[in-house]
Amino acid sequence: MKRRYAILAPGHFAQDAKTANGVIRYSSDETVAVIDPACAGKRVRDVIPHLASEAPIVATVADALALGPTSLLIGTAPKGGALPTEWRNEILVALDRGLEIVSGLHDMLGEDVEFYRAARRRNAKIWDVRKPPKTPVFTGAVYDVAFPTVLMVGNDCAVGKMTVALELTRAARETGERPVFVPTGQTGIMIAGWGIAVDRVISDFAPGAAEALVLEAGKRDASIAFVEGQGSLNHPAYAPVTLALMYGCAPDALVLVCDPARTHIEGYRTPTLPYEELIEIHERLIATVKPARVVGIALNTRNFDERGAQQAIAQARSSTGLPADDLVRYGPSAFYAAVKGWIKRTACVA
Amino acid sequence: MKRRYAILAPGHFAQDAKTANGVIRYSSDETVAVIDPACAGKRVRDVIPHLASEAPIVATVADALALGPTSLLIGTAPKGGALPTEWRNEILVALDRGLEIVSGLHDMLGEDVEFYRAARRRNAKIWDVRKPPKTPVFTGAVYDVAFPTVLMVGNDCAVGKMTVALELTRAARETGERPVFVPTGQTGIMIAGWGIAVDRVISDFAPGAAEALVLEAGKRDASIAFVEGQGSLNHPAYAPVTLALMYGCAPDALVLVCDPARTHIEGYRTPTLPYEELIEIHERLIATVKPARVVGIALNTRNFDERGAQQAIAQARSSTGLPADDLVRYGPSAFYAAVKGWIKRTACVA
Numbered sequence: 001m002k003r004r005y006a007i008l009a010p011g012h013f014a015q016d017a018k019t020a021n022g023v024i025r026y027s028s029d030e031t032v033a034v035i036d037p038a039c040a041g042k043r044v045r046d047v048i049p050h051l052a053s054e055a056p057i058v059a060t061v062a063d064a065l066a067l068g069p070t071s072l073l074i075g076t077a078p079k080g081g082a083l084p085t086e087w088r089n090e091i092l093v094a095l096d097r098g099l100e101i102v103s104g105l106h107d108m109l110g111e112d113v114e115f116y117r118a119a120r121r122r123n124a125k126i127w128d129v130r131k132p133p134k135t136p137v138f139t140g141a142v143y144d145v146a147f148p149t150v151l152m153v154g155n156d157c158a159v160g161k162m163t164v165a166l167e168l169t170r171a172a173r174e175t176g177e178r179p180v181f182v183p184t185g186q187t188g189i190m191i192a193g194w195g196i197a198v199d200r201v202i203s204d205f206a207p208g209a210a211e212a213l214v215l216e217a218g219k220r221d222a223s224i225a226f227v228e229g230q231g232s233l234n235h236p237a238y239a240p241v242t243l244a245l246m247y248g249c250a251p252d253a254l255v256l257v258c259d260p261a262r263t264h265i266e267g268y269r270t271p272t273l274p275y276e277e278l279i280e281i282h283e284r285l286i287a288t289v290k291p292a293r294v295v296g297i298a299l300n301t302r303n304f305d306e307r308g309a310q311q312a313i314a315q316a317r318s319s320t321g322l323p324a325d326d327l328v329r330y331g332p333s334a335f336y337a338a339v340k341g342w343i344k345r346t347a348c349v350a
Numbered sequence: 351m352k353r354r355y356a357i358l359a360p361g362h363f364a365q366d367a368k369t370a371n372g373v374i375r376y377s378s379d380e381t382v383a384v385i386d387p388a389c390a391g392k393r394v395r396d397v398i399p400h401l402a403s404e405a406p407i408v409a410t411v412a413d414a415l416a417l418g419p420t421s422l423l424i425g426t427a428p429k430g431g432a433l434p435t436e437w438r439n440e441i442l443v444a445l446d447r448g449l450e451i452v453s454g455l456h457d458m459l460g461e462d463v464e465f466y467r468a469a470r471r472r473n474a475k476i477w478d479v480r481k482p483p484k485t486p487v488f489t490g491a492v493y494d495v496a497f498p499t500v501l502m503v504g505n506d507c508a509v510g511k512m513t514v515a516l517e518l519t520r521a522a523r524e525t526g527e528r529p530v531f532v533p534t535g536q537t538g539i540m541i542a543g544w545g546i547a548v549d550r551v552i553s554d555f556a557p558g559a560a561e562a563l564v565l566e567a568g569k570r571d572a573s574i575a576f577v578e579g580q581g582s583l584n585h586p587a588y589a590p591v592t593l594a595l596m597y598g599c600a601p602d603a604l605v606l607v608c609d610p611a612r613t614h615i616e617g618y619r620t621p622t623l624p625y626e627e628l629i630e631i632h633e634r635l636i637a638t639v640k641p642a643r644v645v646g647i648a649l650n651t652r653n654f655d656e657r658g659a660q661q662a663i664a665q666a667r668s669s670t671g672l673p674a675d676d677l678v679r680y681g682p683s684a685f686y687a688a689v690k691g692w693i694k695r696t697a698c699v700a
Contacts, residue, residue: 106552106554137587138586138587140586140618140619143619198553199552199553199554200552200553200554201552201553202456202549202550202551202552202553203548203549203550203551203552203553203556203590203591203594204456204549204550204587204588204591206553206590207586207587207588207589207590208587233635233638234635234638234639236488236490236557236597236598236639237487237488237554237557237558237597238554238557239557239593239597239639240553240556240557240590240591240593240594240597241553241554241590243589243590243593244553244590247586247587247589247590248586268490269490269493270638270639273638277638281634281635281638284631284634285583285584285631285635288583288584288620288623288627288631289584289586289589289620
């Protein structure tokens with residue numbers, strides 16, 4: 001049964017509601033309302049045109065109820081993943097009406113005594129998307145999968161690694177492949193309905209979780225797998241998750257996803273790196289375990305006008321010699337066609 | 351009050367009881383017995399001469415009780431950290447006599463219903479050393495600590511990173527420093543009585559845990575900190591923990607700890623790397639966040655005779671141009687004297 005989402009993003013929808021954006025754009029579930037008092041009265045497409053959704057934005061959960069939601073989705077993941085206290089009441093209103101709660105926060109809502117009791121009273125469900133299953137320590141079984149695996153890496157968090165993986169999956173499907181999108185974070189899991197939030201896994205087991213995900217793609221009959229990336233290899237806080245995916249997924253190829261406007265890792269003094277250096281450190285490090293090449297650069301040019309976007313793409317191509325494009329602005333087909341040969345070739349060599 | 355340990359390591363004491371070895375050698379708590387039927391009747395020094403301990407080895411917990419232990423320590427950490435079922439009975443015997451249980455396993459013994467009840471019945475304590483406290487996401491506060499921080503890295507797990515950190519701490523203390531040994535794993539925590547098992551921390555928070563440990567060293571009035579290392583940067587399963595320490599501790603210098611006899615990462619097909627390559631990838635990667643140099647190579651030559659050890663040390667020196675030594679075989683003073691200048695200099699530059 002499809003869900004009908006009311007998406008909770010108070011004060012965040014216009015700025016940084018990454019989860020809300022991803023679900024509205026890519027989920028097969030319907031969004032019937034967004035809850036954000038800062039934009040109440042508008043429609044989603046008025047605030048974020050490329051989402052092309054007519055869903056109304058309302059001020060409270062109570063206002064959204066008339067639109068018949070089945071589920072309240074927590075639409076943004078604050079740093080550290082904790083639940084802002086002012087959202088508690090809104091969640092309780094939803095539970096009190098028997099709505100399912102879907103959350104990607106680090107705080108497990110199903111383990112919160114107040115939410116747990118409210119849910120039980122109305123027989124409502126709480127889906128803590130980030131709660132990982134138990135997975136074993138990395139074994140190396142992933143080295144024997146028969147299909148090529150492509151991992152997204154990037155120059156920072158929140159630059160579009162999930163989006164690029166989804167777009168490449170779509171492009172591959174159109175060419176007759178059986179691509180599997182491999183979700184490694186909460187939004188990807190909400191969209192695909194399976195996956196593991198690797199950033200939530202105990203460090204010793206994170207590469208094992210990444211390995212389990214690629215093995216699962218095999219069970220889903222993948223002819224090629226596109227793995228959602230996490231963090232960045234020079235991110236002071238989240239690089240260990242990036243590395244867990246690099247070693248645990250044992251990819252055959254990497255796609256570098258970059259926001260060229262980013263000068264620093266968001267929230268830190270650490271500078272972002274030029275393409276050439278990013279390519280070098282990823283290839284250098286992964287070669288110590290199982291070699292994989294960066295086969296293309298997917299740019300997020302949302303902060304540029306058309307001319308700026310074209311320049312950024314041309315600059316990425318000329319400085320690296322690799323295919324480069326913005327897959328949201330120009331569609332994924334040309335980029336996929338350009339990197340496909342490289343992916344297949346490097347996968348065979350490995 | 352000092353503990354009197356009976357150390358449980360059935361079938362493992364002679365081979366791979368890393369925790370038992372570390373505690374017997376470095377803890378200020380006393381070991382009154384080791385439990386291992388495979389060596390029962392001998393003394394610790396008969397099986398592992400360099401531990402120089404007269405403690406008897408017995409077959410069961412029941413046999414150890416006459417020696418007056420206060421605590422049963424789980425003396426080995428199997429891969430994945432799960433509790434072998436055959437050890438359950440031994441632990442229950444100890445709990446039934448009111449002994450404290452000290453465990454560094456991933457399985458939390460205090461959360462096991464049977465152990466929990468047995469402990470409560472006798473008012474016995476269970477110390478799950480690996481259970482991490484809640485720590486925040488990495489903030490960057492560690493960049494402002496005033497003392498130099500030295501992190502151990504290595505060519506594999508179980509090569510002596512903790513031992514080298516402890517030996518350097520001892521050498522620094524002898525020269526009048528106020529060194530603090532920073533424990534990042536279960537054995538280090540048992541020895542020092544504080545610390546966080548970073549491999550047990552949720553991936554998103556692992557660098558934050560590393561940061562918290564270095565800040566704690568500051569509160570302990572460190573004039574220099576030596577951080578116990580974990581895993582290896584090209585370890586397919588545990589490299590994310592290594593990277594969490596490299597970024598989270600923001601070290602000023604790295605000491606490379608290697609077992610030169612190791613040709614592959616233990617348990618995997620991944621080859622270990624030559625010194626030059628190890629130095630290059632560590633320095634290359636850490637420079638993207640905060641630069642630190644490898645200032646010396648600490649070798650574990652336990653698998654070599656005297657002549658082989660000397661040759662291995664000479665080879666490490668000539669191929670890297672860095673100070674190299676075996677700090678257990680020859681003591682830490684000369685090595686510490688050789689690297690101290692480098693540590694202080696690079697710390698000032700950073």
